[in-house]
Amino acid sequence: MYITSLTLQELREEVRQIGWEPYRADQILNWIYKRFVFDFEQMTNLSKEQRAFLKDNYLIHSLDLLNVVEGGDSKKFLFRTKDGHILETVLIHERDHLTICVSSQIGCAVGCTFCATAKDGLIRNLRAEEIIDQFLQVQSLTKERIRNVVFMGMGEPLANYENVRKAVEIMVSPWGLDLSKRRVSISTSGLINQLKRMAQDKLMKELNLAVSINAPSQNLRESLMPLSKTNTLEELLEVLYGFPYPPDRRIMIEYVLIHGVNDTVDHAKELARLLKKGRKKFKVNLIPFNPDPELPYRRPPMENVYRFQKVLWEEGISTFIRISKGPEIFGACGQLRSKRFVLR
Ligand code: SF4
Structure with a gap:
């Protein structure tokens, strides 16, 4: 055990x-x-x-570390599970702190068309000890203490609720890693039932929440994120408006900008209209797409990114641009897996 x-x-x-x-x-x-x-x-x-x-x-480590790839301000750790699957964890050096980006599943069932992880479908959920071991092994190879965790690696964390919850409990408990709940972020594609569950959960509702929207309209979102057919944008926003955060806390709306797909001024205006009611509840993270040879999408020129941000700012919506730390190894949710060929 x-x-x-x-x-x-x-x-x-x-x-x-x-x-x-x-x-x-x-x-x-x-x-x-x-x-x-x-x-x-x-x-x-x-x-x-x-x-x-x-x-x-008893055992402590449930993963074998295979490789560490350095790139820019980040390091990518490749692990193998005991049943032979590969997963990835990224350590990101931010200005004054370290953030670890952990995976929660092998593959993913959500099927976003811009995501390399989606290609494999869901292979299996990671168990709590496999999520925790990513932290333990990376921390033991890192001098400075890691204080921030983002569930933004491979997989949809809310689709693996029980294991993620247990890992979070170990992360934030005084007897465990003793991290602040405000420094642990769940990044989800917007599974409505699971978000409702999270909103009722004393432990989980205090974490940071980031939700991938990626499109300002139902049709476009459905074409990029097939889960949107059953988890509609309208219903998702309703759940987010009702999410029990104190007034000073904001939900992060993640938007991966893909050139020629969702990065025009019209898209930005439509997004601003969509989020207007939630100006005080949301902030927006724009993430220029990380190109992948296996995917038919392109990264937008930076002028499109700035233009998009300006439209949102003008509508009073706090909007940030998240440039990947070392784009060669780090991307949005799921893009981590895109470099799995390094092992072949
Ligand atoms: S972007 Fe995230 S939620 Fe979508 S398929 Fe990839 S890993 Fe799953």
């Missing part, structure tokens, strides 16, 4: 059943999540017998 699949409560119960005092669970998790010690032998406040028992019966 993976110790990293358990919450403190669950591990206390586990050690109680072995006949140990419950505080042993606290000690073990302290080694893992506070000191990043992953070898039971080094957990010196446990007895020799206890360490041997842990070694024989």
